Amino acid sequence: MPNPLLRNLDINNPKNIKLLPILKNGSRAEELKSCTIAELGKVILNNTCAFDTLASIFMTAYCDSNNYQKQIDAIKEHDTYIQFISIIVTKGITASTYSDRAKFIINMLNPELKQLDFVLFF
Numbered sequence: 001m002p003n004p005l006l007r008n009l010d011i012n013n014p015k016n017i018k019l020l021p022i023l024k025n026g027s028r029a030e031e032l033k034s035c036t037i038a039e040l041g042k043v044i045l046n047n048t049c050a051f052d053t054l055a056s057i058f059m060t061a062y063c064d065s066n067n068y069q070k071q072i073d074a075i076k077e078h079d080t081y082i083q084f085i086s087i088i089v090t091k092g093i094t095a096s097t098y099s100d101r102a103k104f105i106i107n108m109l110n111p112e113l114k115q116l117d118f119v120l121f122f
Contacts, residue, residue, distance in 0.1 A: 072085075
């Protein structure tokens with residue numbers, strides 16, 4: 001039996017197709033620049049897989065269901081994670097997206113922070 005929720009969706013209509021951006025995973029640090037966080041300075045995240053996966057799931061649900069989108073829009077003023085998702089869906093991924101992700105992870109998830117030492121050669 002076909003999914004009754006999809007019977008009215010015409011995927012041949014370009015208006016019904018939304019391309020979603022994908023967050024670059026923090027484990028690919030060589031491809032990402034550091035983010036600047038006011039309280040910490042420059043920050044590089046790794047192992048952001050779980051956060052990025054949940055963001056992708058929420059972005060997909062936000063775009064796939066008008067009812068879900070309305071419910072999310074109603075609460076986004078009170079939830080920084082939902083605001084983060086909404087901005088990505090509506091404006092795409094920018095440099096500030098990665099800074100916002102870093103701020104959220106640091107402030108809300110309390111990860112282990114390590115000072116990185118490096119040497120500059122001239």
